[in-house]
Amino acid sequence: MEGTLSGLKVIDFSTLLPGPFATMMLADMGAEVIHIESPTRIDLVRIMPPYANGQATAHSYLNRNKQSIAMDLKDQKNIDLVKEKIRDFDILLEQFRPGVMQRLGLDYETLSKINPKLIYCSVTGYGQSGDYKDRAGHDINYLAVSGIAGHSGRQVSGPPPLGIQIADVAGGSLHAVIGILAAVIERQRSGLGQYIDISMTDCSVTLNSMAAAATVAGQQPQSAESATLNGASFYDYYVTADQQYLSIGSLEPQFMLGLAEVLQLPILAEKGASFLAEDQSCVKQALTEKIASQPLAYWCALFQRLDLCVEPVLSLADALKSELAQQRQWLVNVPLANGKHTEPQLAHPIKFSRSKARYDFVGQQLGSGVW
Template identity: 70%
Template sequence: MTAALNGLKILDFSTLLPGPFATLYLADMGADVVHVESPARPDLIRLLPPYAHGQATAHSYLNRNKQSIALDLKNPQSIALIRQKISEFDIVVEQFRPGVMQRLGLDYATLAEINPRLIYCSITGYGQTGSYSDKAGHDINYMALSGIAGHSGRQVSGPPPLGIQVADVAGGSLHAVIAILAAVIERQVSGLGQSIDIAMTDCVVPMNTMAAAAVLAGGQPQYAEQAHLNGGTFYDYYETEDSHYLSIGSLEPQFMSGLAAALELPLLLEKGASLHAEDRKAVKQAIREKIKTRSLTAWQQIFAGLDVCVEPVLQLDEALYSTLAKERQWVVDVPLAVRAENDAETMEPQLACPIKFSRSEMQYGHTGQQLGAGTW
């Protein structure tokens, strides 16, 4: 078995999360990724605690399989070296603000003159054009401007700060991967590369999906705890007697019927599908009171043999060591690129790439390297 992207070579100038997560997936699928960092201002992800085996755990994961090259982009010799080598690469990924790469002489137009087949992906918060293009931002800002935060959370407490970076990863990283691979396929026909403008805010907006369709075509504004899937129905989280939570998603008739029987709540069958706000509130309150009468373990025993879309809310450490995690191989042991002094371990557990091919395999060559330890 071989990796799916064997033969693709990527020059990665990105830092922190969006670009590095995109190139992580590409590297796991076999692409040869060379990560360029400043020797004076290394990727801040290297400094983010906690640490294991002498390195930041986030850096070791996000830079898995990649070669680390230290180059000062303010040095003309570094620019000359990149231009000299750019013909060897298929793809460039960069995450600077618009105009920075042009000032360095490493923009798409300049590099495409040397390598017309080059695919050049720029990832920013607000894109290469428009009045927001030069503004700084973070995931929470992109989520706010996309409208997602506006119809998420609770009416009384507002939008929640999520435990993951949705705009950065689902917006920036994954859309970058999609676009890059689409450009690779198109290049097989045209023989030419092209530039790609990925704005994290642009790319997280379509994740409004059904809510946006309701606004645009239905003329229906969206608010927190109003719709079927944002807390407006009994599709929600419920606290147990011992302060844990159950997720209940039993919307379809057969699941709703099974849930009503398990909870001994005929009200759920009577009003669970109602469109009236007061009926929905009554159903949720009845479920809330019922779930509060037993422990999480007791409810898990009740629902274990039922197919009704009810599952426990797990803490991350519980999820990563769960039966499902083992069966679906969520975690993989990766050889260490860096070993601390007197460190007897040779492997580090990390999240696996979740894509599963029938013929191609993922590669897990090594964890993230020390700055400048790679070759190209």
């Protein structure tokens, strides 16, 4: 069964996380991806612990279904080879700083003259224009200047360093995939490719969504613990008697009243919907004391049969072993290069009624692919 993107050919010049995650998504959906890597300046994901089956697990995951081609882009012969091969490709994705591909002679203007149908996507921290375009940055910096960190976390402790790379993946990778596939659809009408400028910071700004909608409409800028969904209301995490956590998101009236009844907390029914800080403080104090009175297992057993937006906070290991993970098939066994063994990895999350994701092999050894 062919994937939804079968027939599309992608040449990938990216490293680390944002670009490789985007091209992995495309490859999972059937696109043919050729990953160009430097033979001397190794992708850090290749050497990032932990390891399994002789390779870094992050590399095996992010580069599955891709052919790895070792190529020194400082060698003019290799630049000429890329220009020769580019006629056969639909999509190019690169993640260098602005200007690098132009200096190499592999910029969009040059390559689009060879292949006018080429869709060319650049993923950078701050985009191709503006004073920040040449600045170095990481996920934490993009979240900082996009405003996300400024209204996250607690007033006492400040914005939290998160366990995942929101700007890299939700900002860079997923927006790159959206932009690329939109350009593929547009090309069906025009017959022409185009250039796509993905700034991880630009895209992270859009993740502010509701908070930004209020701010640009003239409301007071939000700060930590000033929003309904960011700790100001009882929508929060609560410590249990055994030092675990329970998430409570029972905002709608039917959930709020149901929670008040189950926990025997009339103050929640009386003041839970209030916008006054003192009322919310009283409600949160009552909930904090109640949840702290029993271990997590007690609350899980109680709320498992109730539809009240209350769930346990699971470790990643427990989440991946949960019944939900099994029912929704979060994990898949992907063949190693030799085809004799498999390695468990996160599955492609999009489920189609007819098409299937492909899992041909984990990330390959450097330079082992063919094109």
